[in-house]
Amino acid sequence: MTDGELPEIPVDEAIERSAAGTVLIDVREQDEWDAGHSPDALLVPLSELQSRVDEIPTDQPVLIICHSGGRSLRATSFLRAEGVDAINVVGGMTAWAQVGGPLTANSTEA
Numbered sequence: 001m002t003d004g005e006l007p008e009i010p011v012d013e014a015i016e017r018s019a020a021g022t023v024l025i026d027v028r029e030q031d032e033w034d035a036g037h038s039p040d041a042l043l044v045p046l047s048e049l050q051s052r053v054d055e056i057p058t059d060q061p062v063l064i065i066c067h068s069g070g071r072s073l074r075a076t077s078f079l080r081a082e083g084v085d086a087i088n089v090v091g092g093m094t095a096w097a098q099v100g101g102p103l104t105a106n107s108t109e110a
Contacts, residue, residue: 006076008088011095014063015102023062025086027075028093032067034106038096046071049078056084065089065096 009017018024018040026033026041033043044052046066056062062084066072069092079086089096097103 006073006080006088007086008090009063011089011091011101012099014065014089015096015099018063019102023057023060024089025056025062025064025075026093027064027066027071032093036097036103036105037093038065039102039104041065046075049075053079053082053084056082056086058084061085061087063087063089066092068092068094 014024018038024038024041026037026043027046027049028043029045029047030043037043044055056079062079064072064076064079064086066075069088069090072088072092076086076088
């Protein structure tokens with residue numbers, strides 16, 4: 001990582017770290033979450049991130065994921081400026097599903 005670059009992690013490593021207890025923050029919107037998400041993730045939509053930043057741990061690294069990587073990059077940048085050791089998950093939930101990462105859906109829940 002050079003100056004100006006944000007830390008990133010490959011999706012397969014993110015799956016392993018999430019399963020081992022590393023906090024995974026999903027910054028997609030509720031409808032995307034309902035369609036399928038990591039069972040270990042915490043939903044904090046990008047649109048709510050600024051008002052919910054106090055819910056994000058600052059004493060450990062946190063992984064940030066979205067659909068394909070764009071919103072999670074913005075969230076990672078914002079959180080790092082707030083003192084969070086945020087790491088972007090490359091490829092997002094698209095890549096997560098492609099490599100067979102665990103998924104659960106809430107499509108029947110309101």
